[in-house]
Amino acid sequence: MGCCYSFCKEDSGPQSGEVNERTHLLVDPVSNNTNIPRVHSDDYVNQYASSAPKKTDEQSALNRILHETAANVIDVGALDSHNLEQHEYMDRSRAYSKRIEAGGIKVPDSTSCLLKDVPAPEKILAAEPLAAGDHGLITEMLNKAVTALEDVNVEHKEDLVVVGISQASRLVRRVAARRGIDRSGIGLLSDWQVPSFSATNTQEPRTLYRRPLVLNLPTNHWESAHENIQCKSTNYQTSTGYAYDRALLYD
Amino acid sequence: MLSLERIPDQIGHLVLTEDGAVLTSGGELENDERFANIIIGLVTLTNKIDPKAFPNNEAFDKISITYPDHCYIICLSNKKIHIVKKRLLSLTSATVEESLIDV
Numbered sequence: 001m002g003c004c005y006s007f008c009k010e011d012s013g014p015q016s017g018e019v020n021e022r023t024h025l026l027v028d029p030v031s032n033n034t035n036i037p038r039v040h041s042d043d044y045v046n047q048y049a050s051s052a053p054k055k056t057d058e059q060s061a062l063n064r065i066l067h068e069t070a071a072n073v074i075d076v077g078a079l080d081s082h083n084l085e086q087h088e089y090m091d092r093s094r095a096y097s098k099r100i101e102a103g104g105i106k107v108p109d110s111t112s113c114l115l116k117d118v119p120a121p122e123k124i125l126a127a128e129p130l131a132a133g134d135h136g137l138i139t140e141m142l143n144k145a146v147t148a149l150e151d152v153n154v155e156h157k158e159d160l161v162v163v164g165i166s167q168a169s170r171l172v173r174r175v176a177a178r179r180g181i182d183r184s185g186i187g188l189l190s191d192w193q194v195p196s197f198s199a200t201n202t203q204e205p206r207t208l209y210r211r212p213l214v215l216n217l218p219t220n221h222w223e224s225a226h227e228n229i230q231c232k233s234t235n236y237q238t239s240t241g242y243a244y245d246r247a248l249l250y251d
Numbered sequence: 252m253l254s255l256e257r258i259p260d261q262i263g264h265l266v267l268t269e270d271g272a273v274l275t276s277g278g279e280l281e282n283d284e285r286f287a288n289i290i291i292g293l294v295t296l297t298n299k300i301d302p303k304a305f306p307n308n309e310a311f312d313k314i315s316i317t318y319p320d321h322c323y324i325i326c327l328s329n330k331k332i333h334i335v336k337k338r339l340l341s342l343t344s345a346t347v348e349e350s351l352i353d354v
Contacts, residue, residue, distance in 0.1 A: 112298040113269065113327060116310035121328035125335045126258045129315035129322040 255335060262321065263336035267291065269327075280336055290325060290334055 084092075100107060118124060255264040256277060263278030271291035276282050294314065302308065313326040317339070325334050 112295065114294050114296065114300070114311055115314065115325065115327035115332070116312065117330065118312055118326055118328050121326050121333040122254055122258065124313050124326045125255065125261075125324050125333060127324075129324050129337065129339075130317050135317070 255333065258335055258337070260337045260339075261335050262338050265290075265334040267332040267334070269330055269332065274331060278336065280334065286334075290323075290332065294325065294327075294332065 255261065255266070255275075258264075261278065263276075263280035263283075265276045265280040265283065265287060266274040267287050267290065268274060271287055273282060273284060273287055280286060300308070300310070313324055316323040316325075319339070321336060321338050323334060323336050325332060327333070
């Protein structure tokens with residue numbers, strides 16, 4: 001027995017709306033439907049028309065279903081049928097630009113293109129991409145540029161002077177003094193014990209040490225080349241002999 | 252739509268809107284949106300061409316990207332960007348390849 005149908009039947013009974021021993025505790029439309037031995041079309045009509053309690057005939061109920069379904073369906077295909085007419089397009093364009101102007105919004109410029117609009121693309125596309133002469137010119141220029149870049153090197157003009165630690169520590173002290181920090185009590189040991197020297201005075205004793213350039217050869221044969229770097233550092237001022245010893249080790 | 256497919260030696264073509272949407276495509280470039288983005292990045296790379304090199308504020312008819320065995324030709328027409336991928340003759344490819352190795 002259908003749920004709605006049973007309601008209709010019970011409405012006429014003396015115990016309508018009251019809970020009795022026949023009332024279902026759970027509303028289960030599936031099991032309710034299975035109780036019906038024979039389904040009449042009237043049952044369906046009554047089910048769908050349950051929101052409207054008054055009696056309606058079959059035709060009007062079906063019509064209502066049809067209208068409801070039509071109202072709920074969004075016909076995507078029909079939406080495209082509306083084409084913008086030229087004047088409508090202009091009106092909208094004007095309205096939008098007026099709105100943008102009123103809002104004070106700056107619309108970003110359309111991105112510029114390196115290409116210019118040409119009338120017949122097929123002709124240009126079918127043509128040879130690059131003339132052989134142009135290609136040769138570009139390649140030649142590129143090769144020359146690469147060769148020039150490879151030849152770039154540092155020209156040796158004067159001795160390379162490596163700034164010793166004392167100058168760095170003096171700089172630190174100067175910065176500290178400018179910032180009003182008294183570093184006299186907190187200075188690093190290296191700040192104090194290294195005698196200061198002038199970086200511009202190249203007449204001071206200078207330590208020569210050599211930096212080895214090690215080439216890894218396939219036969220595991222190690223060969224060293226030497227690049228002379230003249231290092232001037234106060235650390236080595238009092239131990240020139242040691243520095244030389246170290247330099248000799250590399251020979 | 253156009254006769255891009257009839258261009259000799261073409262192995263792929265692409266027609267884009269100016270903002271990079273693929274309109275038509277075919278061959279090796281069929282629906283190649285990644286490539287389309289690269290091309291859009293290339294043609295909108297700069298908004299200013301060096302006025303010393305090109306004094307009349309001119310734009311270019313076409314951009315060619317040449318590889319040893321194939322090339323891309325890009326041009327703009329009717330607000331659409333046309334790209335054709337073409338196979339290059341092996342004669343030129345040999346010389347180009349040589350020069351590229353030198354580089």
